[in-house]
Amino acid sequence: MTSAPPPSPSSATARPRRVVHRRPWGPWIFAALVLAALAVLLHAAIKAQVLKASIFLEYLFSRLVLEGAVNSLMLGTTALLLAGLVGLVAALMRVSGNPILTAFASTYIYLFRGTPMLIQLIFWFNAFPIMFPQLHIAIPFTSWVLLDAPMTSVITPHVAALIGLSLAEGAYMAEIIRGGFLAVDNGQRDAARAIGMPHGLLMRKVVIPQAARIIVPAAGNQYILLLKSTSLASAIGYLELLRISTDIYAANFHVVELLAVAGFWYLVMTAFATALQTALEKLFPHR
Structure with missing residues (x-):
């Protein structure tokens, strides 16, 4: 009986063939075409003197422009904080299980997400004072009057912009927060209820800290969007960045x-919001 010949040394030590992947030239060709198109546009803009650098630098740090940028940043930041509170309340109402609270929150979200933000700003500034011309606040069953003033003196462009942006953004924040709540595993809720943890403590200690990991990135994107949406307040006369810029060039x-100049400062605000979002994400890292 003959045995099989032993494998040759060359075959035993043979190395597997190296797989050479083909270089994807398509994206590089497309990138080269994009860069070429940008170079052509930049050359044409410089040759035609579309933007005068001296004028741009003159107004870049102008006092009026800086005031407009600060107003936009403060309006967007304050509106986001108020929208977060409104959104948190609406989200808790949505997940409360109470049909009345759920219906109320769902109606609010539907109305304020379904109508343009500009219409809402115009409503608060123009229509609301017509509907309620006088603001009268008093303590019931007493003669004490806390406030009695025309609505037009109360609803200033800043107040109307803050109310409109906060309520409109609050509808989006409500869905973001609710999505974060629903992402938390139900098993953890069941375990907390099994040990007798009250619902409020369950939300504060179990649900909200874990939901924050999902809420923060989405809220950061909404902050950036809201900072740019402050430009809509120019339609109701609020002196933010775009309104001041248009008044100057008029x-x-x-x-x-x-x-x-306005675009530059919007980019600066976006960079600030992005850095803030990154810092907050480090506080609630994904595990």
Whole structure:
């Protein structure tokens, strides 16, 4: 009986063939075309002197422009904080299990997400004072009057912008927060209830800390969007960044330069919001 010949040394020590992947040239070709198109546009803009650098630099740190940028940043930040509170209340109402609270919160979210934000701002500034011309606040069953003033003196452009942006953004924040709540495993809720933990303590100690990991990134994106949406307040006369920029170029006709200045400061605000979002995400890391 003959045995099989032993394997040759060359075959035993043979190395597997190296797989050479083909280089994807398509994305590089597309990127080169995009860069070429940008270079052509930049060259044409420089040659045509579309933007005068001296005018741009003159107004970049102008006192009026900086005041507008600060107003936009403060309005967007305050509106986000109020929207977070409104959204938290609406989200808790949605998940409460009470049909009346759920219906109320669902109606609020539907109305304020379904109508344009600009219409809401105009409503609060123009229509609301017509519907309620006088603001009268008094303590019931007494003669003490806390406030009695025309609604037009109370609903200023800043107040109308803050109310409109907060309520509109609150509808989006409500769904973001509710999504974070629903992402927490039901088993943890059941375990907390099994040891007799009250519902409020369950939300504070179990649900909200874990939901924050999902809520923070989405809320950061909404903050960036809200900072840019403050430009809508220019339609009701609030002196934010875009309104001041348009007022300046309406007087000196340097439209391109002033819009470039406004765009620059919006980018700065976006960078600030992005850095803040990154810092908050480190406080609630995904595990």
